[in-house]
Amino acid sequence: MSERDALQGFLDKWRAHWPEWAVAETFLPATQRERAQAWLALRGELMDAAWGGDDPTPGAAKLGWWTEELEGWSRGARRHPLGQVLQKLPVEWRALAGGVPALRSSRSPEGDGAATLRGLQPFAHALANASAQLFGAPPVPVSAMAEALLAEWVLHLPERGVPAAGTDVPSLLAKPRLRGGAATERIQAALVRGRLRRTRRGRPSVMPPLVTLFAAWRAARG
Template identity: 30%
Template sequence: MSDTDSLRSFTAKWQALWPEQMVLQVLLPASQKLQAAAWAALFCELQECVFSIEQEAVRGPKSLWWADELQRMSHGQARHPLTMPLQEHAAPFAAIAEPMLALATRVPLRSGSSALLMQQLQPYTGAVAACESALFGGAAETDAAVIGVHLLMMRLPGGLQAFDRAMVPMHLLARHQALNAATEALREDWLSELLALLPEGNAGNPYREAQRRFVRRRLRTMRAGNPTSLTPAYAWDAWRAVRQFR
């Protein structure tokens, strides 16, 4: 398999999970299309590695491999189809490794409130935001918060019944007395809190601003109990995100 075929296999996996990203690909400048596809797919791979693997015996070694790969990127020694094209850009990829490993050792995360949960994620989300700023330009103080909500949304809807209970804070679990079973009321409350946590102001670059709009639309769709299928509204989100940075 060629490097191009390998890259496509990983981006295809990402696009199947988040089809709205294909709309964004059409609207991004040609110079950003490859890096946006590789970066979004890498973001999903890291999220899956750190937050979705229950067995520590699997999560630990896999997280160490990705941490090493992130550090290699800063020296032009990447090996993965997603990281090889990204390492050509000057971005602080290595800075993601340490906070990623710290989170991987603490999964499943337990927090008393949504604010404390976002604080736990902040070293990681801040490092991711710094890389996005280097890749796509611009910067906003709220980008790390947008990334945090994005990560938490990615644990839904199935995560509520998973080993980490989708990282739902303890105050919600206690309110619904749902330590052993997910409830519709718990789900609705958590979706409402995620929407409240998502910053209203624009993100720092077109890529992250599109994600902010996509996340908001998905959360609202899930809270309304509707299927999260691709609709023309996502094209509107992507167009507005890209347009405002031109």
């Protein structure tokens, strides 16, 4: 398998999980679309490792591997196919690696929602800065990025047999939609909110094309 084939495999894996992006990417410049896909695929790999599956052990090992990989990217080395798109870009990859322990700890947060958000903030801060560097946009406020991450955390709960309906989804949906930062982040946050709404109403989580079109257009406008 060529390096390009390996990269495409990871992009296809991510797109299979988020088919809404076939519509949503219309609102990004064509020159940013592969970069956005690779970035969201990287985020997806980290979050799936942190929050997915019944047993946390494989995910913890994978996060350890990713920490080493991101630190390698900061030195000009790469092993993962997503590095073909991302590694050479002017991003502080070591700082993103430094946020991974907070992501690992968020699998089973303790305390109330406010405590959960505080626990996510180190990773949210690193993620917001990396996204700003990737897309040449102001960073998303850390508190807003942490809230967006918490919404994605809720979407992962059913994988562990925990119904999302048992969490405070209405409170999450009542928060203002993500503003500022890169259009990629705003669109992804809008798709997450859309899936949460559908899950709460007992509908299939994947958003239909017309619903996706409106949500992505609104988010891309800022």
